[in-house]
Amino acid sequence: MRLKIAAALTALTVSMAPFAANASGEVNIYSYRQAFLLDPLLSAFTEETGIRTNVVFSKTGLAERLDREGRNSPADLVMTVDISRAIELVEKDLVESLDNAELEKNIPENLRHPDGKWFALTTRGRMIFTSLDRVEEGAITTYEELADPQWQGRICTRSGKHVYNVALVSSMIAHHGEARTEEWLEGLKNNLARRPQGGDRDQLSAVADGVCDVALVNSYYYGVMLQDDSTRGVAEQVRIVFPNHEDRGTHINISGVALTRSAPNRDNAIKLMEFLSSPKAQQIYAEANSEYPANPAVAPTGLVAEWGTLNPDSLSLQEVANNRNAAVRMLDRVDYDN
Numbered sequence: 001m002r003l004k005i006a007a008a009l010t011a012l013t014v015s016m017a018p019f020a021a022n023a024s025g026e027v028n029i030y031s032y033r034q035a036f037l038l039d040p041l042l043s044a045f046t047e048e049t050g051i052r053t054n055v056v057f058s059k060t061g062l063a064e065r066l067d068r069e070g071r072n073s074p075a076d077l078v079m080t081v082d083i084s085r086a087i088e089l090v091e092k093d094l095v096e097s098l099d100n101a102e103l104e105k106n107i108p109e110n111l112r113h114p115d116g117k118w119f120a121l122t123t124r125g126r127m128i129f130t131s132l133d134r135v136e137e138g139a140i141t142t143y144e145e146l147a148d149p150q151w152q153g154r155i156c157t158r159s160g161k162h163v164y165n166v167a168l169v170s171s172m173i174a175h176h177g178e179a180r181t182e183e184w185l186e187g188l189k190n191n192l193a194r195r196p197q198g199g200d201r202d203q204l205s206a207v208a209d210g211v212c213d214v215a216l217v218n219s220y221y222y223g224v225m226l227q228d229d230s231t232r233g234v235a236e237q238v239r240i241v242f243p244n245h246e247d248r249g250t251h252i253n254i255s256g257v258a259l260t261r262s263a264p265n266r267d268n269a270i271k272l273m274e275f276l277s278s279p280k281a282q283q284i285y286a287e288a289n290s291e292y293p294a295n296p297a298v299a300p301t302g303l304v305a306e307w308g309t310l311n312p313d314s315l316s317l318q319e320v321a322n323n324r325n326a327a328v329r330m331l332d333r334v335d336y337d338n
Helices: 035-049 062-072 083-091 101-106 163-176 178-190 200-208 219-226 266-277 279-289 302-306 317-322 324-333
Strands: 013-015 026-031 052-057 077-080 119-131 214-218 238-241 252-259
Touching: 026 035, 026 062, 026 266, 035 052, 035 266, 035 279, 062 077, 062 083, 077 083, 077 266, 083 163, 083 252, 083 317, 101 266, 119 163, 119 200, 119 219, 119 266, 119 279, 163 178, 163 214, 163 317, 163 324, 178 324, 200 214, 200 219, 200 238, 214 219, 219 238, 219 302, 252 266, 252 317, 266 279, 279 302, 317 324
Parallel strands: 026 052, 026 077
Antiparallel strands: 013 052, 077 252, 119 214, 119 238, 119 252
């Protein structure tokens, strides 16, 4: 039986074939990452195993859709683009615990759920970027220094409520406690050059345009802009800084994967999860998206390798996620976006 996309969900894009809930030789994926970015990876899996992959993509609403569908959902896996989406799946009890030796061998403990309800596939750093012309190299090296008064009126960020910044604030709470983190967040807000707005690419454009001198941006956006003729000139005007490289390490976020409770093609789905954690797939996925492999046995390549060595914060991402609600409340208290 083929899945019919409900009219209320016309924003979803179906890639490859429509889902067949009980078909053999398939894996059905709900993805928060655009299907064309997954295509090299999934094509390699199909070539190796003969198992087809079907993808439904949406930026939002997949957890809600999975919840509505319940046991009748055709989805086997959910692929996420940040830790908050993975945690949402867990909190809604939509994903299954998986005890799998291959995944546990390939993915470090701090990059997977304690009970195997999600596994990281790639990572990216929440980097500081500075103007090549207006900021000396080494002038800022830590997240803590973003609150230093010397940067007053010189920093740009997107909304504090965006999941990338919520995760960063959550990690600061884990390291410093709420009182000290709130003081830091107040200082960062006081140093903003403008009201938080736009996406990560817009922050790099603001630095290039002289609106600000420092920005918080995920590393993979930098890679995307360097590889696009229309944005390379902007990216070439900034310097990438690995925050806290010399101490606890740079805060990272993840793309990840989780096995649904409904999974009609469970065995094939687990095969795909194992493949995604393998060195071959890790290199394909990381290169395609300018990210870092989650599997520590796989070294970054290409542009990412040229940027320098990432020393990732070893803090468990589950611990970061546990502070998410406290981080959101804190962003409200300091009225960060206003």
